[in-house]
Amino acid sequence: MSGDGRETTGGEPTRAVAQGTFDLLHPGHVHYLREAADHGDELHVIVARSSNVSHKEDPVLPARQRRDVVGAIDAVDEAHLGHESDIFVPIERIDPDVIVLGYDQHHDEDAVAAALDDRGIDCDVARAGPREPKYEDELLSTGRIVDRILERRG
Ligand SMILES: Cc1cc2nc3c(=O)[nH]c(=O)nc-3n(C[C@H](O)[C@H](O)[C@H](O)COP(=O)(O)O)c2cc1C
Numbered sequence: 824m825s826g827d828g829r830e831t832t833g834g835e836p837t838r839a840v841a842q843g844t845f846d847l848l849h850p851g852h853v854h855y856l857r858e859a860a861d862h863g864d865e866l867h868v869i870v871a872r873s874s875n876v877s878h879k880e881d882p883v884l885p886a887r888q889r890r891d892v893v894g895a896i897d898a899v900d901e902a903h904l905g906h907e908s909d910i911f912v913p914i915e916r917i918d919p920d921v922i923v924l925g926y927d928q929h930h931d932e933d934a935v936a937a938a939l940d941d942r943g944i945d946c947d948v949a950r951a952g953p954r955e956p957k958y959e960d961e962l963l964s965t966g967r968i969v970d971r972i973l974e975r976r977g
């Protein structure tokens with residue numbers, strides 16, 4: 824562990840990767856990114872392309888804007904735009920020691936580990952936990968923020 828609580832190996836800095844849509848940031852995102860950062864010396868974040876966000880409504884904000892705002896969070900060393908068609912292309916470029924899946928990300932840990940293995944990428948897979956609400960009415964989901972906007976301003 825280094826002085827700031829992150830893991831080190833004493834040699835090259837270790838790299839952790841987090842990923843997601845990150846449309847309309849909220850404290851749940853900050854919690855996830857801080858937890859992911861604790862898995863390595865450097866945190867790299869892959870921001871999903873809008874065309875790959877198929878399991879929920881389209882993001883409101885363009886991918887480059889989502890990347891730039893995520894990249895401004897203290898825990899994040901570098902934010903990267905995701906690849907349009909092959910999610911392992913940025914992983915090959917970043918060459919992480921660990922991929923930290925979000926607590927509710929639909930990706931299966933074993934399936935991701937098997938895909939990494941198939942491509943000869945030596946990398947662990949971990950799963951982050953959820954943020955517990957700190958106070959009543961804390962909105963910890965982009966979808967719920969959008970619903971609130973529509974209720975109040977729609
Ligand atoms: C290891 C890993 C790498 C990913 N890389 C990309 C990528 O390069 N491009 C992309 O559009 N999505 C990528 N994704 C997918 C998104 O990050 C994300 O899971 C999904 O599209 C958005 O949904 P979410 O915000 O609910 O997780 C990756 C996911 C994982 C687990």
Ligand SMILES: Nc1ncnc2c1ncn2[C@@H]1O[C@H](COP(=O)(O)OP(=O)(O)OP(=O)(O)O)[C@@H](O)[C@H]1O
Binds near residue numbers: 843964
């Ligand atoms: N409340 C939360 N606690 C911990 N992690 C979170 C929380 N909300 C989102 N995350 C994590 O942040 C990453 C990006 O999440 P995403 O952009 O899908 O946000 P979201 O608020 O869950 O969106 P939506 O409400 O539209 O599903 C994912 O890995 C997700 O697991």
